[in-house]
Amino acid sequence: MSLSINDAVSDNISEPMNTTAENTPKRRSVRKNHDAKHFPGFKAVTVLFFAFLYLPILVVIGYSFNENKIVSVWHGFSWKWYSSALQNDGLMSALQVSFTVAAVATFFATSIALAAALVLSRGKNVKHAPVSEAVVNLPLMLPEIVFAVAVLILFSQLEIRNGMLKLILAHTCFCIPFAFLPIRARLKGMNTNLEQAAQDLYAPPWTTFKLITLPLIMPGVLAGAMLSFVISLDDFITSNIISGGGATTLPVYIYSLVKQGVSPELNAISTLIMAISLLIATPFWFLSNRK
Amino acid sequence: MKEIIQIKNMSKSYGSYQAIKDISLDIYHNEFFTLLGPSGCGKTTLLRTIAGFETPTSGTIKLHGQDIQDLPAHKRRVNTVFQNYALFPHMNLAENIDFGLRMLDWSADERAQQVGEMLDLVHMKQFAKRMPSQLSGGQQQRIALARALAPQPEVLLLDEPLSALDHKLRQDMRDELQALQRETGITFVFVTHDQEEALAMSDRICLLAHGEIQQLSDSIDIYENPNNKFVADFIGETNFMPVSVKDRSDDAIVVDTPLGIDIKVANTGFKKGDEATLSLRPEKISINAKDLDVNIEGEVIHHRYMGGYTHYTVRVDGGHELRVSRGNEISNDIRFKLNERVRLSFAYASARVLAA
Incomplete structure (x- = not known):
């Protein structure tokens, strides 16, 4: 958009000034030609892009209904991998651990983040505010493996052995x-x-916080909570390194299954997780898009 | 006249920058009081210290004789109309107006009645259930006023409330604000950088510059009898010329001017030989009209038609230029042309001598 306007302007400058009546339609036509939709191959690129993004996921969903034990050979429609997945105790307990950890971690992370954000944007005379803000954001730039090893050492130093507690803290x-x-x-x-x-x-x-600030920043809080939840649910590196102590998260469990060979059950689990994520994300999306 | 707000020796610094320098002033009951000044003069800071959003570095503020400088904003019986209205976007208009009443624990009946009366007062009854985003600037302004007036504060603080409105609407709102002040009997403290607005509405004007009071008086006095060059220059337009005092008696002085004539003005404490500045308002000078104390000739070198009046710049014989404004009283009136010779007249009483 900005590009097209700049072009229109420079076009006008390079030519002798016309009257405005002549200028207006000309400018419009220039803008139209530069609209992204008018680039050749725009449609094809778009289709390719979405295919690239979503085709693998569609394959997983499709093959989760495959009757055959060999993942990539279609044999006929069946729900059997879903029932087998749901009856898999190891899987179900991993799922439970993942959701519990995600929910509890989201609650604490969002509360702490809210407090930090309030102090940094509303506090008076906060010392070292820019440094503090950088420190809060630093973990984003840290390779996760570094963080994982750090918490592993920390937990062993502090002799924290409860697997669930370790996961929630990390x-x-x-x-x-x-x-x-x-x-x-x-x-x-x-x-x-x-x-x-x-x-x-x-x-x-x-009262001001409760009636004014919180309602107005709620979309931000919900977005933050949703991001936390998804990041926690998705985490593999840290969860894998500190696993043990009787708590395994879903990604870690799935990885252990993959090591034994890809089973169609995995497709079913993946599809289920996707469905659950969508179910959670959709209302959040609507809530945070509300004015 | 009873004081409602008493400010004593108040200063406010931000680091090494002094926004307010040792200001003392009283604001009276039922008064439309205006804090006027250019941006950065400290007027908004002063208002915010009264509201409780800033704490003075030193000095005291009394409301009804009670020290309030250490009281948090939510415990002060003053309300503010913010420059950008600051209506709560997630509440409808009735809820916005109700907010203060809810916080003061009024009963449900009283609240409903007061909200209704306030909506009536600002002619917005039919919009009670609208959201602020659905209103025009002028309407938001009215609701902001209603919300601030609803809890019946001792003092209403208005922080440049008209600056975001267009010209025509601003003029209508001036009348409405003044009428509201008379109707409610609440003391208004109004902050503006617009001298015209200040002159039009205020009972008293406090003109600030560089954190200090330049003059505190009513509209007529501040315009006609400015204390110093800054006041004369900031309020309205004027012609300044350097003069020196030639002679003095008990009640008058004679100064010689670059216009080539001597002028006799009231003595405001000058001695013989003092260098001073003479201020003469453009509208006090008449063109080609009947003779007054001073009559001089010159040539029109510039004119600007303003609709209701015309600005002329006249080069007086001897080279000094004077700005003169003349009302366009009769349509198709003959206006003076460039290079036309004219005769300017003014009375001694129109001139003011100020410290150089």
Whole structure:
């Protein structure tokens, strides 16, 4: 868009100035030619792009209904891998661990991120605010394997052995920056006059937060929570390195299955997880898109 | 006249920058009080310290004789109309107006009645259920006013509330604001950088510059009898000329001017030999009209038609240029042309001598 306008402007400059009546239709035609849709092959590239993104996923979904034990040879439609997956105790317990860890870590990570974002954007005389903000975001730039090894050593030093506790602590930790970013962005975009207006109208600070700040940054908080949840559910490196102590997350469990060979059950599990993620993400998406 | 706000020796610094320098002033009951000044003069800071959004570095603020400088904003019986209205976007108009009443624990009946009255007061009854985003700027302005007036504050603070409105609407809102102030009897403290707005509405104007009070008086006095060059220059337009005092008596001084004539003006504490500045408003000079104390001739070198009046720049014989404005009282009136010879007249009483 900006490109087309610039072109239109430079076009006008390079030619002698016409009257505005002549200029207006000319400008419009230039813009039309530069619209992305008019580039040759736009459609083909778009189709290719979406195919590249979604074809593998569609293959997984399709083959999850394959009756054959050999994954890549179609034999006929069947629900049998779904029932087998649902009856797999190891899988179900991994699923349960994953969701529990994700839910608890999301709660703590979002709360901590919210507190950090509030202090950094609303606190008065916060010392070293830019450095603090950088520190909160730093884990995003750290290779995860470094973080994983660090928590592994830390936990062994502190002699924390409970697998669930280890997972929750580690996941909370690396989810914080993901929850922080959208909340911080929302707070930055919010007019601080609104909070002052509430205080001016006799609302004490906590009431102001409850009635004004929180409702207005809610889309950011929800987005942060959703990101945390997905990041936690998806995590493999850290969960794998600190696994043990009686808690295995789903990605770690699936990896152990893959090592024994790809079973059609995996397709069914993947499809199920996708369905659940969609179910969770959809209402969040609608909520955070609401004004 | 009873004071409602008393500010004593207040200063406010941000690091090494002093926004307010040792200001003392009183604001009275039922008054339309205006804080006027260019941007950066400290007027908004002063308003925000009264509201409780800033704490003074030193000095005291009293509301009804009670010290409030350490009271948080939500405990002060003053309300603010913000420059960009600051209506709560997730609440409808009735809920916005109700907010303060809810916080003050009014009963449900009283709240409903007050919200209704406030909507009536600003002629917005039919919009009660609308969201702020569905309103025009002028309507949002009205709701912001209603919301701030609803809890019946002791003082209403208005932070450049008209600056975001277009010219015509701004003029209508001036009348409405003034009428509202008379109707409610609440003290208004109004912040603006627009001298015209200040003159039109205020009972008293406090003109600030560089964090200090330049003059505090009513509209007529601040325009007709400015304290210093800054005031004369900021309020309205004027002609400045350097003068020196030639002679003085008890009640008058005679100054010689670059116009080549001597002028006799009231003595405001000058001694013989003092260098001073003479201020003469453009509309106090008449063109080709009846003779006054001073009558001089010159040539029109510039004119600008403004609709209701015309600005002329006249080069007086001797070289000094004077700005003169003349009302266009009769349509198709003959206006003065470039290079036309004209005769300018003004009364001694129109001139003011100020410190150089």
